[in-house]
Amino acid sequence: MTKSLQELSDRLEIQDLLVDYSYAVDRREWDALDGIFTPDAEIDFRATTGSVHGDLATIKAYLGETMAYFSVTQHLVAASKIELDGDVATGRTMCHNPLVLTAGGVMFVGLWYIDRFVRTDAGWRIAHRAQELAYLHNDPRSAAS
Structure with missing residues (x-):
């Protein structure tokens, strides 16, 4: 199963994008997300938040508010399944996310990112x-209920 240099390059660039997202969120560098998402990106976090979805500005504001509840986070991404189709691609990526609560304790979230990428x-x-x-x-x- 020989892959072209273009396909290998595309896969590496997409993989870097996934890592860049993790670093941006964990370092709380919200403006770095502008170089990761398209300006018209649709982002849906309802699976973990219950209600948050929208454009990049909405998500950046949400992250800025909610990350204050955590002193440390680590988005550990792995096992990405990327399907390339010319200038578009889809991906499913595992994420294990330990979050240290500022109030004490550690919360763990396991999820998959379901992405559509564009060149x-x-x-x-x-x-x-x-x-x-x-x-x-x-x-x-x-615990609050």
């Missing part, structure tokens, strides 16, 4: 992202 003049970008929940452990919202 732009600036390189590959995420045009659509949704989450599929695998597990939540020690979610403080469940």
